[in-house]
Amino acid sequence: MMKRIAMLGSTGSIGVNCLQVIQGYPERFKVMALSAGRNVNLLAEQVRMFKPEVVSVMDTDSETQLRQMLKGYSVEILSGEEGHVRIAVMKDVDLLVSAMVGVVGLAPTIAAIKCGKDIALANKETLVAAGSIMMDLAREHGVKILPIDSEHSAIFQCIHGRNSHEIQRIILTASGGPFCHRKDLESITPDDALQHPTWSMGAKITIDSATLMNKGLEVIEAHHLFGIPAENIQVIVHPQSIIHSMVELVDGGVIAQLSVPDMKSPIAYCLSYPERLDGVIERLDLASIGGLTFEEPDTERFPCLQLAYDAIKIGGTMPAVLNAANEIAVSRFLARQIGFMDIPRIIKQVMDSHKVVLNPSLDDIFSATEWGKEMAKEL
Amino acid sequence: MMKRIAMLGSTGSIGVNCLQVIQGYPERFKVMALSAGRNVNLLAEQVRMFKPEVVSVMDTDSETQLRQMLKGYSVEILSGEEGHVRIAVMKDVDLLVSAMVGVVGLAPTIAAIKCGKDIALANKETLVAAGSIMMDLAREHGVKILPIDSEHSAIFQCIHGRNSHEIQRIILTASGGPFCHRKDLESITPDDALQHPTWSMGAKITIDSATLMNKGLEVIEAHHLFGIPAENIQVIVHPQSIIHSMVELVDGGVIAQLSVPDMKSPIAYCLSYPERLDGVIERLDLASIGGLTFEEPDTERFPCLQLAYDAIKIGGTMPAVLNAANEIAVSRFLARQIGFMDIPRIIKQVMDSHKVVLNPSLDDIFSATEWGKEMAKEL
Numbered sequence: 001m002m003k004r005i006a007m008l009g010s011t012g013s014i015g016v017n018c019l020q021v022i023q024g025y026p027e028r029f030k031v032m033a034l035s036a037g038r039n040v041n042l043l044a045e046q047v048r049m050f051k052p053e054v055v056s057v058m059d060t061d062s063e064t065q066l067r068q069m070l071k072g073y074s075v076e077i078l079s080g081e082e083g084h085v086r087i088a089v090m091k092d093v094d095l096l097v098s099a100m101v102g103v104v105g106l107a108p109t110i111a112a113i114k115c116g117k118d119i120a121l122a123n124k125e126t127l128v129a130a131g132s133i134m135m136d137l138a139r140e141h142g143v144k145i146l147p148i149d150s151e152h153s154a155i156f157q158c159i160h161g162r163n164s165h166e167i168q169r170i171i172l173t174a175s176g177g178p179f180c181h182r183k184d185l186e187s188i189t190p191d192d193a194l195q196h197p198t199w200s201m202g203a204k205i206t207i208d209s210a211t212l213m214n215k216g217l218e219v220i221e222a223h224h225l226f227g228i229p230a231e232n233i234q235v236i237v238h239p240q241s242i243i244h245s246m247v248e249l250v251d252g253g254v255i256a257q258l259s260v261p262d263m264k265s266p267i268a269y270c271l272s273y274p275e276r277l278d279g280v281i282e283r284l285d286l287a288s289i290g291g292l293t294f295e296e297p298d299t300e301r302f303p304c305l306q307l308a309y310d311a312i313k314i315g316g317t318m319p320a321v322l323n324a325a326n327e328i329a330v331s332r333f334l335a336r337q338i339g340f341m342d343i344p345r346i347i348k349q350v351m352d353s354h355k356v357v358l359n360p361s362l363d364d365i366f367s368a369t370e371w372g373k374e375m376a377k378e379l
Numbered sequence: 380m381m382k383r384i385a386m387l388g389s390t391g392s393i394g395v396n397c398l399q400v401i402q403g404y405p406e407r408f409k410v411m412a413l414s415a416g417r418n419v420n421l422l423a424e425q426v427r428m429f430k431p432e433v434v435s436v437m438d439t440d441s442e443t444q445l446r447q448m449l450k451g452y453s454v455e456i457l458s459g460e461e462g463h464v465r466i467a468v469m470k471d472v473d474l475l476v477s478a479m480v481g482v483v484g485l486a487p488t489i490a491a492i493k494c495g496k497d498i499a500l501a502n503k504e505t506l507v508a509a510g511s512i513m514m515d516l517a518r519e520h521g522v523k524i525l526p527i528d529s530e531h532s533a534i535f536q537c538i539h540g541r542n543s544h545e546i547q548r549i550i551l552t553a554s555g556g557p558f559c560h561r562k563d564l565e566s567i568t569p570d571d572a573l574q575h576p577t578w579s580m581g582a583k584i585t586i587d588s589a590t591l592m593n594k595g596l597e598v599i600e601a602h603h604l605f606g607i608p609a610e611n612i613q614v615i616v617h618p619q620s621i622i623h624s625m626v627e628l629v630d631g632g633v634i635a636q637l638s639v640p641d642m643k644s645p646i647a648y649c650l651s652y653p654e655r656l657d658g659v660i661e662r663l664d665l666a667s668i669g670g671l672t673f674e675e676p677d678t679e680r681f682p683c684l685q686l687a688y689d690a691i692k693i694g695g696t697m698p699a700v701l702n703a704a705n706e707i708a709v710s711r712f713l714a715r716q717i718g719f720m721d722i723p724r725i726i727k728q729v730m731d732s733h734k735v736v737l738n739p740s741l742d743d744i745f746s747a748t749e750w751g752k753e754m755a756k757e758l
Contacts, residue, residue: 256637
């Protein structure tokens with residue numbers, strides 16, 4: 001049966017890879033709708049290729065541009081949050097790929113859940129900031145949240161078919177980032193940081209990977225996705241990025257998911273779930289890789305990871321504030337306004353002065369996010 | 380609910396470990412019957428500890444000895460194949476642990492399957508020699524065959540809950556044995572061989588591990604247990620024995636099962652399946668292990684592995700003959716009658732002169748086994 005897909009964030013790296021997978025299996029998928037930010041050139045190309053019924057862009061300027069480019073094409077063009085939400089709740093869609101970056105993805109994703117649509121989730125903010133609300137809604141509406149992140153997809157695949165009381169612990173693997181063994185962290189520049197060894201990613205996630213905040217956010221996401229307390233989620237550094245994560249079972253055994261590092265693997269599994277597509281990625285040849293190594297992460301030298309554990313332990317609006325403060329701190333680092341080790345310092349200061357709202361509403365989360373961003377700009 | 384267990388081979392290393400697991404969870408298991416060979420001292424101890432209703436030994440001499448030792452005990456004492464079969468088909472038993480060594484385990488295991496009892500299988504010969512017959516019978520009688528071997532248990536756990544058409548390949552891990560990188564294999568003595576690095580095992584299986592025949596037999600077992608053609612079962616050398624085996628899925632992803640090397644892990648899972656017992660083995664600490672390595676097996680230097688692939692490809696009675704010839708060749712090597720590299724030479728000669736019976740009956744398999752043994756004694 002043809003699966004009908006709508007996608008938020010089709011011009012980002014997840015969106016582009018997602019469409020590449022879809023292109024390889026034309027008998028399996030139909031693209032119903034695409035939404036993007038301001039990259040109208042790429043979006044227009046995607047429209048010509050995948051022929052969705054509806055598209056949406058960030059603002060009316062982009063909308064006007066896109067209309068120009070797609071003159072004569074039979075496609076409905078929308079813009080703004082209203083446009084994204086329209087796409088998210090579109091009928092005849094089986095799966096929404098939620099791959100926008102930032103809090104902007106939250107409202108349309110929640111709208112889709114309320115319409116009972118399964119979600120392939122790459123938008124970190126929805127789970128980090130509003131994980132409890134999201135997961136409660138998903139349960140209420142019988143919706144599956146399928147993780148696109150390679151680590152969470154690995155955990156999802158390791159748990160597959162097992163009872164929740166068989167699960168003892170989640171072991172999230174981390175590449176360790178480029179500075180895993182560097183002595184002097186204070187002097188790191190954006191140029192040093194923007195060369196990640198294994199995956200090719202955007203600037204924000206590259207810095208998050210270098211500070212280990214990326215892994216901290218993934219701990220929070222895993223906590224919500226799999227209902228495991230944060231103290232039972234362990235991070236282990238595994239520089240080869242072959243084991244994408246592991247699940248320890250109550251008897252002491254461990255199930256791991258491995259593959260060559262290629263984001264098409266988790267993307268394809270989300271798209272085809274519960275089935276599995278043939279030949280998505282290159283086969284893993286462990287003999288030619290030779291060795292896999294592991295070490296403990298150094299939370300003293302990389303305090304961001306510990307800050308994420310602290311945030312989830314405090315709960316309420318604190319993870320949203322952690323995420324907001326991190327977003328600003330990273331952009332200030334990239335703009336050369338602050339040093340590398342100022343990132344965790346600023347986040348900690350913002351967290352320390354936040355008045356937590358427990359059991360927050362979505363509005364509380366949006367307010368806390370705004371507050372956290374403003375605060376982080378001033379420090 | 381209390382699971383009621385009967386056990387063939389209670390005084391061997393699998394049997395002893397099995398009873399140790401059972402002892403740790405007295406509220407979960409009841410030992411109904413035990414059978415052993417001639418180690419009446421240990422069997423008597425086990426009877427006093429686990430209070431089975433019936434026991435059985437190899438012959439009437441051992442039976443007489445055991446009666447002496449257990450005077451005044453309320454336990455029925457049997458002997459010989461008849462005794463083993465009685466235990467295998469005993470009513471009120473939920474699971475038969477089949478852990479005898481050699482072809483002697485075949486008849487009682489098949490009798491138990493015909494009675495609809497689930498089997499925890501450690502007896503290699505049943506699957507290697509009579510895999511097709513066994514698996515057909517198990518399907519016919521709705522019986523689960525649960526593998527006790529760590530490799531097959533790993534595969535079983537990796538496949539768990541997945542559809543057979545999701546499975547592309549099985550990757551069996553092998554420690555590589557003590558001579559993995561030794562130049563001169565001809566000069567290996569039994570004393571050299573009887574020091575296996577990771578597991579502590581009997582002499583026969585230690586030599587099988589050194590020749591890689593152990594892995595060859597496991598390929599044949601995996602073929603029958605999981606219905607995967609031998610060409611899709613790959614062996615990879617992994618000296619640390621932490622990853623117990625892997626399953627490659629059709630999309631290119633791989634699921635692996637890991638743990639500290641401890642045979643209690645697969646044993647406990649067989650006993651408690653489909654549930655999982657708490658805290659069976661030590662937790663795996665990959666950071667302190669540091670690294671896992673992998674290499675291709677050298678089938679030219681270790682021809683036994685290739686002989687096993689050849690045997691399963693030919694099929695019929697050939698795997699039984701391979702197994703029989705290997706049994707004799709190993710015992711002749713241990714008795715210092717032949718050299719280490721004569722083991723594969725003898726097996727190959729026996730295989731070359733065997734007239735294969737395709738679709739064999741159990742009697743054909745027994746005859747081929749006897750023929751293979753006689754032949755291997757004379758070369």
